[in-house]
Amino acid sequence: MGDPAGDFCTDDYLTPLINITYEAQTTKLMADTDSSFDDWVFDVPGVPTGTTNLRIYQSFQMPGPNGNVAGPLAGLVTPEILEWKQVGQPDQNYLEAGRVGKLPNVSPAAPQNIQQMQWEWRDNVIYVVPMTFPVDLRIRGEFSPPTLVKDTDELIVHPRMGTATAFGTGALIGSERSNAGYVTRYDDMATDVLGDISNLLTKGEQGTTTRIGRYGGSRSGYGRGTGWG
Secondary structure, three states, X not given: OOOOOOOOOOHHHHHHXXXXXXXXXXXXXXXXXXXXXXXEEEEEEEEOOOOOEXXXXXOOOEEEEOEEEOOOOXXXXXXXXXXXXXXXXXXXXXXXXXXXXXXXXXXXXXXXXOOOOEEEEEOOEEEEOOOXXXXXXXXXEEEOOOOOOXXXXXXXXXXXXXXXXXXXXXXXXXXXXXXXXXXXHHHHHHHXXXXXXXXXXXXXXXXXXXXXXXXXXXXXXXXOOOOOO
């Protein structure tokens, strides 16, 4: 960007612009391709008896032992499959919960002997039938990639994603600094690379009949480790 001394291209200045570009480009790829790069599977252990929704687990400010952290479902865009089992049972006891358009009228204050969990997706929150015992959940779905915080954080979407994001960030900087040349040049290059990535992701899914999610317990940038690498 013509600033080798880092007079204005500091981490504090660049990081928000990089993340804005990364999020916008990732959203574009999610909309344009049927790639599984955004499919993940995360566990939510020990959901208490009577829980009616998973809002707190989808939050980026979930209370933790050492302060607020991102919940295990933070960044969930579209849930696909929810599995459940009673706490303490082995993993082979996971059962797929039924997705419904409207949950039955069951009050946590008047528990019933429900043996099959159901769920619905409403106002971007997973709602579940309150169970009469604590359960472990496993959610498969589309997740946004984690926010980039450190220089070592990976752009997990595609090996060439760093190039597209760098060019897109350059266009944003040009816009902020009223440099039309930067905007035009870098935006065109970002568009070209992003188009190539879109084609590669689409090509990679050809012949695939099922999108297989990836298991992970934590994600860097969401306060949960580095499971996205």
